[in-house]
Amino acid sequence: MTSADLKVLLDQLIAAWENEVAEFKQAGNEYDTDKIGEYFSALSNEANLRCVERAWLVFGINDKTRAIVGTDYRRDADRLQRLKNQLAQGTEPSITVRNIHVLDDERGRVILMEIPAAPRGIPISWKGHYYARAGESRVPLGLDKLDEIRQQTLLQDWTAQLVAGASLDDLDEGAVRRARESFAQKYANRFSSEEVERWPLTVFLDRARITQNGKITRAALLLLGQAKSAWHLSPHPVQLTWKLEGVERAYEHFGPPFLLETTHLYQRIRNIQLRILPEDQLLPVEVSKYDQKVVLEALHNCLAHQDYTRNGRVVVTERPDRLLFENEGGFFEGQPSDYLEGNKIPRRYRNPFLAQAMAELNMIDTMGYGIHDMHARQAKRYFPMPDYDLDEASAVRLTIYGGVVDPAYSRLLIQKTDLPLADVLALDRVQKKLLIPEEAVTRLKRMKLIEGRKPNYHVSAAVAEATANKAEYIRTRAQDDEFYAKLIIDYLEKFGQATRAEINKLLGSKLSDALDDRQKYNKIGNLLTKLRRQGRIVNTGSDTAPSWKPAKRIT
Incomplete structure (x- = not known):
C-alpha cells in the first residue's frame, strides 16, 4: 500500500474509532509482545465473529485524543518484521500478521498491523488462552463466543469457493493436458480421447467438476494452477513438503499443480529393492521398499481431506524405514478402522468439491476403498500394516512402513x-x-x-x-518350568550355594526374550518359591539376602 493509501485507511479507522476489530495504542520504544499477542487473539476472533477479513492493531495513536503522536516501537525494519514469527510461535493454530505497514506521517510514525480473521470454526489462542473484545477492553473469550466460533458450519466447502481475479490463464498447460488424459481414461466407455481433446477448455473443466460455470475455484488452482498463481490462495501456504530424516537430511517444497507434483514428490523418495529373507534362506524375496500406488493413495488422501482453513501444509517425512504423512484436521468421517474391510462408504467429505474433482481425474475413489487397498497391498508385499495416529481435530498422521519389523x-x-x-x-x-x-x-x-x-x-x-x-x-519360546528348575539344582549341587543375584545371572539369558527384565525377575522368584515348597532347596540366609542351597546338604 502506498503512503496515500495508508493515510486514507488510517483516517477511516480513526473515524470509526475503537471497535471490536480495531485497537489503537500510543506504544513507546518497547511494547510487551505478550500484550500484542493477546490483542492479536482478541482481534482475530472478533473479526471472525463479525464476518470481516481482517482486524487492525495500530501503534502511534493517542487512545484518548485520537491524535497521531508517533511511536518508536522497533524502528529497525528487520526487528519489526521478526514480530511476525514471534506471533506465529505463540498462537494456536499458528497464524501471523498478514502485513505490518509503516506510515511516516508528518505528525509521527504510525504502525498498522493487519491481522487476519480466525478461520471458520477455529478460535485463535495466545499461549493457550483465548481473548475477545468488550467495547474498548481486551477480555477472555467468553463461552458464548467460543461456542459460536466452534459451531460455525464446517459444511461450507473451502475448495468450492470461486477465486476473485483468477482466470484460465492461471492454469498450467501440462496439468490441463494430463487432466484431459485422466478424465478420458476414466470415461473411456463413454467418450473417446479425441472427443475429450476437442472440448473447449471451459467445457472440459466444468464436466470434470473442477470449475463452476467456467469460473476458477480454489480446487482448480490446487490441482491445475501454475505455481506462480498460488498467491491467489494466500494465506494458505499451498505446499506439499518432503523431508528426509536420518544420517542425511534434506527437504523440498512442492506447489501447484498438485495433479503433477504429487508424482514429483514420490520420485524424491528413496525407493530401493529390499531382500526380506536372509541370503541363506531357501526362498529369498525381493520387493521395492515402497509401493507407488500406496504412497500416492496416501498423499492424495492427505490433499482430499486436508482442513485448508487451518492454513497448513501437507508434510511427508521420509525416515530410514518408514514414511510419515501428516495433514491438518481430524479424521472427518468415522475412524480408519471402519474402512479396513472395504465395506464402509463415507457419507460426507470435508472438501466435497475437491474430492469429486480428484475422483474425476482418477486421483482417488469416493467409495472408501483407499484404506483397504493400502493395507491389502502392504500385506501382499509381506510388510507391516499402515498405522494411523489421530490427534483429535488437530491432525491425521499415517505411517507407511518400508521395512520388516518382525x-x-x-x-x-x-x-x-x-x-x-x-x-x-x-x-x-x-x-x-x-x-x-x-x-x-x-x-x-x-x-x-x-x-x-x-x-x-x-x-x-x-x-x-x-x-x-x-x-x-x-x-x-518359553521352556517348561522343570527345565529351569534343573538348571538351578545342577548349579547348587556343583557350587554348594547361590545368592539371588547369581541365580538371576544363571537364568537371565536363558529365559524367553519375550519377557522384560521385571517379568524375568518375577519368573525366577516364582521358580525359587516352587522349589522351596517342594523341599528341593532351602534358604539359609535372610529374606532380603537369601542364600540358596540344595535341601539334601542340610544336616
Whole structure:
C-alpha cells in the first residue's frame, strides 16, 4: 500500500474509532509482545465473529485524543518484521500478521498491523488462552463466543469457493493436458480421447467438476494452477513438503499443480529393492521398499481431506524405514478402522468439491476403498500394516512402513498367502507388541499361528520351525518350568550355594526374550518359591539376602 493509501485507511479507522476489530495504542520504544499477542487473539476472533477479513492493531495513536503522536516501537525494519514469527510461535493454530505497514506521517510514525480473521470454526489462542473484545477492553473469550466460533458450519466447502481475479490463464498447460488424459481414461466407455481433446477448455473443466460455470475455484488452482498463481490462495501456504530424516537430511517444497507434483514428490523418495529373507534362506524375496500406488493413495488422501482453513501444509517425512504423512484436521468421517474391510462408504467429505474433482481425474475413489487397498497391498508385499495416529481435530498422521519389523511375520505371509486380511491385521499387532482381542487370540492359536502367554504372543513353533531361524525361535519360546528348575539344582549341587543375584545371572539369558527384565525377575522368584515348597532347596540366609542351597546338604 502506498503512503496515500495508508493515510486514507488510517483516517477511516480513526473515524470509526475503537471497535471490536480495531485497537489503537500510543506504544513507546518497547511494547510487551505478550500484550500484542493477546490483542492479536482478541482481534482475530472478533473479526471472525463479525464476518470481516481482517482486524487492525495500530501503534502511534493517542487512545484518548485520537491524535497521531508517533511511536518508536522497533524502528529497525528487520526487528519489526521478526514480530511476525514471534506471533506465529505463540498462537494456536499458528497464524501471523498478514502485513505490518509503516506510515511516516508528518505528525509521527504510525504502525498498522493487519491481522487476519480466525478461520471458520477455529478460535485463535495466545499461549493457550483465548481473548475477545468488550467495547474498548481486551477480555477472555467468553463461552458464548467460543461456542459460536466452534459451531460455525464446517459444511461450507473451502475448495468450492470461486477465486476473485483468477482466470484460465492461471492454469498450467501440462496439468490441463494430463487432466484431459485422466478424465478420458476414466470415461473411456463413454467418450473417446479425441472427443475429450476437442472440448473447449471451459467445457472440459466444468464436466470434470473442477470449475463452476467456467469460473476458477480454489480446487482448480490446487490441482491445475501454475505455481506462480498460488498467491491467489494466500494465506494458505499451498505446499506439499518432503523431508528426509536420518544420517542425511534434506527437504523440498512442492506447489501447484498438485495433479503433477504429487508424482514429483514420490520420485524424491528413496525407493530401493529390499531382500526380506536372509541370503541363506531357501526362498529369498525381493520387493521395492515402497509401493507407488500406496504412497500416492496416501498423499492424495492427505490433499482430499486436508482442513485448508487451518492454513497448513501437507508434510511427508521420509525416515530410514518408514514414511510419515501428516495433514491438518481430524479424521472427518468415522475412524480408519471402519474402512479396513472395504465395506464402509463415507457419507460426507470435508472438501466435497475437491474430492469429486480428484475422483474425476482418477486421483482417488469416493467409495472408501483407499484404506483397504493400502493395507491389502502392504500385506501382499509381506510388510507391516499402515498405522494411523489421530490427534483429535488437530491432525491425521499415517505411517507407511518400508521395512520388516518382525521377520517371522513376513515369512508367515510368504508361507500363507491366503490369510484373511483380519488375521493379517491381528498378526501385525502381535509383531508390534500391541494387544489383540481375545477372539483373535483364540482364532490364531487354533490355527497355530501364534503362541505364548498374554501379552507376550509370538509366532508359533510350527511356523517358526518351517519358516524362521530356529535359534531365534528358541530365544523367544518359553521352556517348561522343570527345565529351569534343573538348571538351578545342577548349579547348587556343583557350587554348594547361590545368592539371588547369581541365580538371576544363571537364568537371565536363558529365559524367553519375550519377557522384560521385571517379568524375568518375577519368573525366577516364582521358580525359587516352587522349589522351596517342594523341599528341593532351602534358604539359609535372610529374606532380603537369601542364600540358596540344595535341601539334601542340610544336616
